[in-house]
Amino acid sequence: MTTATRDPAGLTARLAELAPGLRVESGPGATGAYAYDASNYRVPPRAVVFPRTADDVVAVLRACRETGVPVTARGGGTSMAGNAVGPGAVLDFSRYMNRILDIDTQARTARVEAGVVLDALRGATALHGLDFGPDPSSHSRCTLGGMIGNDACGNRSVRDGRTSGHVVALEIVTADGVRAVADHSGLHPVDPADDGLVARLEADLKRLVEDNLAPIRTELGRIPRQVSGYQLHHLLPENGFGLARALVGTEGTCAVVTAATVRLVATAQASTLLTLGYDDVVEAAEDVPEILRFAPSAVEGMDEAIVATMRARRGADSVTGLPEGRAWLYVELEGDDQSVVDARAAELLDALKAQGRLTGGRVVGSPAERRSLWRVREDGAGLAARLVDGGESWPGWEDAAVAPEDLAGYLRDFRKLLVSHQLTGVLYGHFGAGCVHVRIDFDTATDTGRTVMRRFVTEAAALVVEHGGTLSGEHGDGRARSELLQVMYSHRMIAAFAAFKRVFDPDGLLNPGVIIDPAPLDSDFALRELPLLDTTFGFPHDEDGFAGAVRRCVGVGRCRSDAGGVMCPSYRATGEENDSTRGRARMLQEMVRGEAVTDGWRSTEVRDALDLCLSCKACSSDCPVGVDMATYKAEFLHQHYKGRLRPRSHYSLGWLPLTSALAGFVARPVNLVLRGPVGKLLARLGGVTTRRRIPAFTSRRALRRTLRAAKPSGPAKAILFVDSFTRAFRPQIAGAASRVLADAGIPCTPQDGLCCGLTWVSTGQLSTARRIMARTVAALDNGDERPIIVAEPSCAAALRRDVPELLGTEAAQRVADRVRTFTGALTDLADQNWTPPPLPENVVLQTHCHEYATFKGHRPADLLRRLGVRAVDEAEGCCGLAGNFGFEARHYDTSIAVADLALKPRLDELGGRPVVADGFSCATQIDHLAGDRGIRARHLAELLDPAADQPGETT
Template sequence: MPVIEERTARVSELRDRLGKAGISVDASEHRRQEYSYDASNYRVRPEFVVFPSTTEDLKTILVGASEADVPVTLRGGGTSMAGNAVGDGVVIDVSRQMTTVDEIDHATNTVWVDAGVVLGELRAHVERNSGGQLTFAPDPSSLSRATVGGSIGNDACGNHSVEYGRMSNHVVEIELLTIDGAHLVASKGGVRTADETHRHSVARAAEINDALRALANSNLAALRLELQTIPRQVSGYHLANLLPENGFNLARALAGTEGTCAIILRARVNLVTKPGPTALLCVGYNNTVDSARDVMTMLEMRPSAIEGLNSAIVDIMRHRRGEASVSSLPNGDAYVMVEFSADTIDHATEKCDELLTRLRDRGLVQDSVIATEPAERAKLWRVREDGAGLSSKRLDGTQTWPGWEDSAVAPENLADYLAELLPVIEEHGYTASMYGHFGAGCVHMRLDFELRTEAGRENFSSFMRRAAEIVVRHGGSLSGEHGDGRARSALLDLMYSQEVLELFQGFKDIWDPSNLLNPGIIVDPVPFTDSLSLQGFPSQNVALPMPTIRPVTPIGQGAFVLGITEADHHEIGTFVGNAHACIGVGRCRATSGGFMCPSYRATKDEKDSTRGRARVLQELARGQGTSAGGWARPEVREALDLCLSCKACSTDCPTGVDMAEAKSELIQDHYRGKLRPFTHYSIGWLPRWLPLVTRMSTIANIGAKIPLLRWVGEKLGISARRRMPEFSTHAELRKRVAEADFSSDGEILVFADSFTKAFRPEVIPAAARVLRSSGAEVGCAADACCGLTWISTGQRDGATKRLANLVEKLDDGTDRDIVVLEPSCAAAIRDDAPKLVGSEAAARVARRVRSFSVAVDEAMNRGWAPDALPPARAVVQTHCHEHAAFGSQSQRRVLSKWGVADVTESSSCCGVAGNFGFEAEHFDLSMQVAEHSIIPALKKGGDEALVLTDGFSCTMQVSQINPFRETQHLAIALDPNNDRDASPRADKTGS
């Protein structure tokens, strides 16, 4: 039998065997595409993916793979930048089901935790269950999605490694499985069986201990001279832990093995005392080398963190997040952030002052700031922490890549290392966005490699070897945190002697003699130019404009299309280029912080993350040069079906992937000239029907409550379980518009959208009164439709016509603010109009648009204060589209200035997201999403809290959760003349 056919048969038999054992096995096309990538430059297609839930599941998988001779790759959050979380055999994802954290052992300050637990969730659990006394120390930038198992595998560190060291410093014991099914526990002193009744495990434990002791005893000189010579020597295996003076610590020796030796099930980790008050000193320098020369002086003061970054990171942050995001930085072209913790904030500040005096005496400092307020510290840290994602593109839109992003030297050698490396980067025609853990001598950088062409790859290969030679010459390590993976393993022969390389091989052979665990990594490495994800891609690396995040950046820039020429863009479609902006950092897999990604938070399934969807779309275009199949392809439909089109990814994703836009374009492409689903005509054309329905609102409202009609609606795609809104009458609308008393020459224009007019007309006069009380004459904008529902249902041609009409009406030659009462409509005009209409007029109109909360926030900044008395408590649900287009802080600022002391924010999508939550097939997920944020927020706020839902979708979700809970638009809340009984209530909805 030919080799390929034999392998196919073995893989098929293994897959069937695992399925019969009750293990979740997925060999679908979309799953294989999603798991072909991590956050590195590499693409390796697996045979299938498994999702074990127990140790027995994992044992069955490993024994089966061993017998079938199929490679195994363990995966947690899939955030590896070195390519050590992709493999061509079986990929085991432990992040979905192996997520248990045991009770804290307060006698030892340790806790047992499953490999699939996310670091940030572990930290939150520890702090919550220790009364805020303890925490888990390692804090890599991927803290919100990286898992314990993956972090042990890479020996991850983080911003505070100066004080707390690497992950290996916090690992006490590791429970593991070998490829042949032995169940062991590794700790200081060796390995032992986890099950005394399992003869194979007992025998393997003895065998491994004996073999490793013999290996160490015969290579003592090499272990002592070449390994663990600097704080961040992560490259290779950490075999110095086998030395007698280090206690033959196999738990620490296994940290950093990148899944090549054993499968980590669980680990017992150390906990530390939670730091006291902290102060942050940020110092500005002329250049990065100067900033590195002061590191040893900083270390003398024993700070908890020393983090560096260059001006490229700051420029990108300013462009993407706005001037305000970097306004706290001192002057300079390079920066170092030094943090001190102490028993009091005054003591921490004194340490900052003392260090600053020492640094000024050295003469390199250009400027400095000391931040003691939590908000200011967080703002400064955000510049550093967003570096990895934001630096994925230069300001001109050129993509940058990892590869040489993780080198490390001794801190005292950092400046000289950088002084030699930076000119070599320029020689090869690259630019570098740089940041890193300067206190530990570790440098992260992203370079604009060209990996699509043969010449580009040759230049890449030449640079990588030269860079490796430089770091070795300075006594450093190829990797200081991310591991070697596919990116650097083939360069280890430049760093280590042949004796040490043979030691690594011997260590691997003892654990995994058949070389099935993550083969090609560290030992017997694959070339770092193999399996590059861009190799063979049809287009050149042509930069188009970088996406920006509104409102703080210019409106109307074109979409960034990674690696797609202008001509290709028209042929392939924006959805391909936008998806290729994804670099796999996995921010969309975070379960807290930011609005992205509500569907992933509900399902914990990679396919429902922005990253998973982007990978499927990348595969759609791979090697085809066309969007062939598009929405009709099962893997594409499966990946995008549960996307709520909330647009949060366009803001929260560091690379600005806009999956809502991708989904809209794919749906349009698929249904062009075809009959569409009923919901596309009912909900999708809703603004077209509303003027007619409001003229017969009584009949419509009664009909919405008739069970038979609801049943018919369910069959047509509109959920019978979703509460329906109550239509206002046309007479009510006329009354409310008259009550608004609009001026014919208003300085501010109110745009009354279709939803507000049909369902909440009382908001119109309330908004006019509030804006008028701020000192402005208020007029009414021309009647038009933004086409939002056409966009969300993939009817972009129809949306373009409506937006073009709107632009023509609103582009009146003035720069008057246009205040749109429904935030999703404001976002459509702000974000979609320039893209779809593509004219200067559309850009002009977009710049004038404000959501109501933004307009009020600006008025308050000018000194205005509302007359209405503030409530004691409030719950705020910011609409996702407002978050994406305008930011999510304006309502919070308004409430703070108004005097509301107790504000609870729902920090994610409510779950309705326009038409999504009304569709029968999506109702259940809609309510699962609500469980993540809005439901807890309502409970935390209490029954007496004012609930603010400017978005009509959000109002409907609160009504669904509690039909008797009152909600208000901010305009109603701020209007002192408004009768509270006239404000919209959830009980105005139909059943």
């Protein structure tokens, strides 16, 4: 390694000369998140570069060649084989080089930059009835450049094959900084001055192929999913010297792809999905050859562990439509006519029943069920990583493939191999293409565990070769399998691969350690044994406490999606890796590791990475492995500021329950002061933005009047917990909730004067939060077993989740188990004969993030539809205010940017529909965005209030 590699100053200085304004970042705060992808490996880069144009890439490669700094190209960072980490400069194409340059509907092609996310391309082409065929499960965040690097496939590879089959041309930059275009006929320079260089490169390649015709023809291209090594057979004379296809799957080791022209396919007009149940995955694999006779577009398999984990994490109704069994196949059939497709599906089902292996099978007609089922399969890697029983599993041998007709035999032998090494694997994958993904309970943190892993994968490589298969079927060889290529290929073929690499990259600067001159497969592992940290939260679901909790992030990157689910609002607003749940988790892992980030809880780099986390808790539900960044942030802030002065907003907003209670005694003069110049001064002093109106406090008199009216005349079946926000700012909600619950057969006793401690948790003042929570638990755990109904979703979530995890007592858990949201109470406890008052046909709904994340199966949207609201237009995502976050001066712009993603567009197109938002933050944000237009959010209780036409309480 050169001096320049150890110290990037030389590279940075040279880049400033060659490409002024190019964004280059170094230091642990900038590079920590880029030391990882979705694999087992950690390779800290020396700098991260964010190119905007191909000329920027040219400058980077020329500067890196001059200074001897290696280069690794990176897209979404979702590689499971360690393809996207490297020791020198990492090029992040996803940040800026993510444009769709052209869509040619006549030629059915698209030209895209390397950082374009697959779903963005598919969304644009769908408008023309076109699609890009390969569809990896990471389609919501993987980039076309990454797919080209790995030769990715996906769920429908039975029909669409690999990415290489859809590439028309690649725009590349060579290791010495030459721009060229590779297509089906060779290589063409962008600058005519480079004709000589390109001609010599082509001549070297043709000579290489001529010298190795026999091994290329006999060892490559044997089965559909043979991705391992280089695809030199595309350069054979009979294949027309297809250099573009030969460069697909080279994992950034030969050239850097900046853009590509890809072939599109027509969108199917009709489709259906069958779910098939089996006793185990081998039985399922036995049926694959029969299924393939019916020309399916997808044949996907998975075992019971993934389904059980999904149901545990997201609720029993998160997986519906599966027949009985312990393993399942999804079979999708497509065509031009729905009746013909349905007939084929029925015929296939009959044929499989005749085979006698099915435990059940059905056609899934509901679009909602289909989406639910595909989500289970697409989240397979994450769900398998941290199972419902707490077990962890890892990649490393997750991508082998055989011919589909050999799949059952391979799986049978593979499971025997697992047993012989006392390992357990969670299986899923593309059974129709013979490609099996498996995550295994390797122990890569200890010498003994690493020895077991090395022995296992070496024997597994021999096994898959014995079955005529390939080490990699779509993920690439990376750092996980490159060392094993010698098991699969002859010495002559390995030498040909090395010669191919040298033609393009004679100095070995591009993604070193991958495919050619590979690093040992058990080097640079991210996991190691770590000491237990003394924390305030208990982290009861993680064996190693805080270290085990942050280790949940395995890098699959669902938090980098632009749509679907709620996480991660700050990433969606900024597009920065460090503002994603994954980026923050990786920085926390760096902190726990203590190498690059050396100052532990005092780290300013980690503090800055966590700064824009809205503590929305959506990741605790949407993340396949259950990362809970809100809790990690609270713990970090507690430790970071222990014994030190905090940001001013932690005092002004964190202690809001106390100050608002005091303000209630003198509400009128306080409100007058806060609306004037003194109020703005106080806001500035408290770190609060002056660009929002501070909500008016409620007088104690109005609160007492409301609570007196809320008391039931007869026996109460539940407790109505009057939270701090309801008590201080909108007591009318308590009144409305009490009337609705009584009308629904759930009369409640109002409970005032208690607090869930939420604001102290979100600002990391956990010692105070524990004292507040302990008082609340003592008051509520008094032998009363009635449900505790909370109108404010964030407070309900704190009582349900934060209180037992912070206190760790049986009493806290008993209280938590009794907590219901207003929606949950009406869903579970209302009289069956209850009829609400007439409701509007259409509403716009903003669901509180904490309710979404914590109370699975009790969504306000579902309740509204059940009660007769025909259309619920849900603003999917965070409102952007998120408690104290959006009131803090330094976060105002991000708060509004998050609101612009989903909520504000709904408000701008309201058309007279009522807006429903139970959360105080959500309602406050709506008032800020649209209050001047007379738009006010209504709590669900107000919408269902039988006395809605009567004068409400005043504040």
